[in-house]
Amino acid sequence: MPLLEVKKMTHYFGGLRAVNDYSLKIDAGEVRGLIGPNGAGKTTIFNLITGIYTPTEGNVILDGESTIGLRPHQVAARGLGRTFQELRLWRHMSVLEHVMMARYSKLSYGLIGAFLGTSKRLKEEEESRQIAMKMLDMLEIKHLAGDSIANLPYGAQRRVEMARALATEPKVLFLDEPTVGMTPEELNQMMDIFRRVRDELGLAIFLIEHRLKMVMELCDRIQTLVFGEVIAEGVPEEIQNNPKVIEAYLGKEAVT
Amino acid sequence: MTYFLQNVVNALQWGSFYALIALGYSMVYSILMLFNFAHGDIFMVGSYIGFGVAAALVALSAAGVVVLPSWLIFTLTILVTMILTAMLGMAVERVGYRPLRDAPRASAAITGLMIGIILETGNLAILGARRVRFPDLIESVTYEIGGVYVTNKKIMIVVVSLLFMVAMQYFVSKTKWGMAMRAMAYDYLVVPLMGVSINSIARLTFAIGSALAAVAGILYGIAYPVLDPYMGVLFGWKAFVAAILGGRGSIMGATLAGFLLGFIEIFVAMVFPSTLRDLIAYSIILLILVFRPHGFFGEPYSAKLRL
Numbered sequence: 001m002p003l004l005e006v007k008k009m010t011h012y013f014g015g016l017r018a019v020n021d022y023s024l025k026i027d028a029g030e031v032r033g034l035i036g037p038n039g040a041g042k043t044t045i046f047n048l049i050t051g052i053y054t055p056t057e058g059n060v061i062l063d064g065e066s067t068i069g070l071r072p073h074q075v076a077a078r079g080l081g082r083t084f085q086e087l088r089l090w091r092h093m094s095v096l097e098h099v100m101m102a103r104y105s106k107l108s109y110g111l112i113g114a115f116l117g118t119s120k121r122l123k124e125e126e127e128s129r130q131i132a133m134k135m136l137d138m139l140e141i142k143h144l145a146g147d148s149i150a151n152l153p154y155g156a157q158r159r160v161e162m163a164r165a166l167a168t169e170p171k172v173l174f175l176d177e178p179t180v181g182m183t184p185e186e187l188n189q190m191m192d193i194f195r196r197v198r199d200e201l202g203l204a205i206f207l208i209e210h211r212l213k214m215v216m217e218l219c220d221r222i223q224t225l226v227f228g229e230v231i232a233e234g235v236p237e238e239i240q241n242n243p244k245v246i247e248a249y250l251g252k253e254a255v256t
Numbered sequence: 257m258t259y260f261l262q263n264v265v266n267a268l269q270w271g272s273f274y275a276l277i278a279l280g281y282s283m284v285y286s287i288l289m290l291f292n293f294a295h296g297d298i299f300m301v302g303s304y305i306g307f308g309v310a311a312a313l314v315a316l317s318a319a320g321v322v323v324l325p326s327w328l329i330f331t332l333t334i335l336v337t338m339i340l341t342a343m344l345g346m347a348v349e350r351v352g353y354r355p356l357r358d359a360p361r362a363s364a365a366i367t368g369l370m371i372g373i374i375l376e377t378g379n380l381a382i383l384g385a386r387r388v389r390f391p392d393l394i395e396s397v398t399y400e401i402g403g404v405y406v407t408n409k410k411i412m413i414v415v416v417s418l419l420f421m422v423a424m425q426y427f428v429s430k431t432k433w434g435m436a437m438r439a440m441a442y443d444y445l446v447v448p449l450m451g452v453s454i455n456s457i458a459r460l461t462f463a464i465g466s467a468l469a470a471v472a473g474i475l476y477g478i479a480y481p482v483l484d485p486y487m488g489v490l491f492g493w494k495a496f497v498a499a500i501l502g503g504r505g506s507i508m509g510a511t512l513a514g515f516l517l518g519f520i521e522i523f524v525a526m527v528f529p530s531t532l533r534d535l536i537a538y539s540i541i542l543l544i545l546v547f548r549p550h551g552f553f554g555e556p557y558s559a560k561l562r563l
Contacts, residue, residue, distance in 0.1 A: 050449075073448035082449055090442040092505075093435075101439055105451025107432045114431040115423070168450060 296492015
């Protein structure tokens with residue numbers, strides 16, 4: 001049984017068919033790439049699977065259970081973590097607070113615990129802090145824990161976002177163009193981090209990316225999306241040499 | 257000098273009411289980007305609920321059913337009224353605001369005005385036009401300290417208000433819900449990805465704001481026992497001014513601005529005829545806002561802050 005399975009998902013925005021008959025199977029530890037030209041519907045697919053939109057047709061099954069109809073916070077608590085194309089951080093909250101916030105659904109202390117500082121609360125908070133620090137360490141930004149987000153350079157902010165997504169303990173991590181705006185050097189560092197995250201936490205990664213170098217090096221399998229439809233799927237070499245993919249990216253001239 | 261100190265005491269009490277109400281305004285405004293114009297009327301309803309609870313407890317006690325000491329009646333009145341008013345706040349959120357979360361902000365703002373009118377006229381329909389009198393829960397004792405007269409009620413009002421403000425500050429800065437609230441105030445969209453239900457945080461925000469307004473309502477009833485259905489209107493507007501003056505997202509700011517309003521009003525009335533009080537007081541506040549358009553602790557924020 002795959003960890004995450006999407007079955008024949010179709011979605012309409014009004015009369016516009018944004019996604020057509022999309023299927024996907026991801027196993028634990030796998031890195032899957034989703035490529036395609038702008039406007040192909042990649043982010044829409046992320047939004048559909050993570051519960052921001054409900055698909056018109058089709059099913060999403062995580063760990064054997066359908067997530068259709070669940071609210072985004074419920075899908076997140078079930079184990080789908082995510083980052084966005086643009087940075088979405090909370091100014092004026094510290095780096096550590098960002099990552100601890102991600103532990104919200106794992107904290108079960110009640111109102112009385114909150115005000116009296118019961119041992120349950122202290123224990124939960126301490127555990128939370130430790131996991132948060134572990135994630136920061138994994139992303140090599142542990143030393144920034146106490147800093148305010150607004151003061152960090154862009155690359156570090158990206159890492160905070162990753163650490164925050166990881167702290168929710170996702171089974172599948174959805175990354176929407178995680179290296180956009182990064183220098184080639186930062187890109188290489190991020191790729192190392194993705195591999196480490198996959199190996200140490202054993203999670204699956206589902207990646208939208210425009211930099212083909214990264215997709216080809218990192219992904220086990222790749223899907224190519226054009227106008228909401230998967231036109232090619234396979235291992236990196238297959239995708240690289242697929243005439244349909246080359247056509248979608250470079251135009252028909254390049255093929256003939 | 258004693259005249260001055262006397263007015264400081266009065267201003268502290270008056271400021272406590274504004275600050276408690278302003279906190280609820282400020283929280284809803286910061287976290288949900290929503291002007292809950294019904295908040296002044298929730299204060300009014302809180303005061304009436306407090307009246308009902310207190311009167312019932314006093315009557316039970318007098319009839320000998322359960323004889324309670326007055327401090328216990330006071331404590332129970334606060335607790336029960338807070339819970340009931342919090343429920344009202346949650347109902348207002350559910351009925352008036354949640355369906356309009358994605359509607360234009362102006363629609364949500366007039367919702368508040370309409371709910372306010374419904375609460376005022378609903379009160380009139382239920383209790384009629386007569387004014388009600390808040391029971392005397394605390395026997396008044398006046399102390400004289402160096403020529404300044406302070407009643408035990410005034411001390412109690414200021415102390416209880418401060419306690420709730422400190423508790424609020426702690427709640428927002430140290431608990432998981434407070435953290436979620438702060439996160440929501442800055443970027444809404446990713447909050448559910450942390451496993452947080454936006455709706456439950458919105459509900460909680462309204463519940464807490466309303467409970468604090470209820471505390472203000474009871475304390476107000478103890479200081480000025482005559483209640484009427486429109487008592488919340490002007491109070492609401494002024495607390496709203498305090499909330500904005502404090503700066504978006506700042507508990508401390510709303511509290512200080514509430515007290516500042518109390519001080520300005522009382523001291524303007526000390527110098528000028530009291531009929532000119534609000535005219536002059538609010539001209540001063542307008543000037544402050546001209547020079548600090550983001551309030552005391554607010555920061556200039558860009559469109560990116562919010563969806």
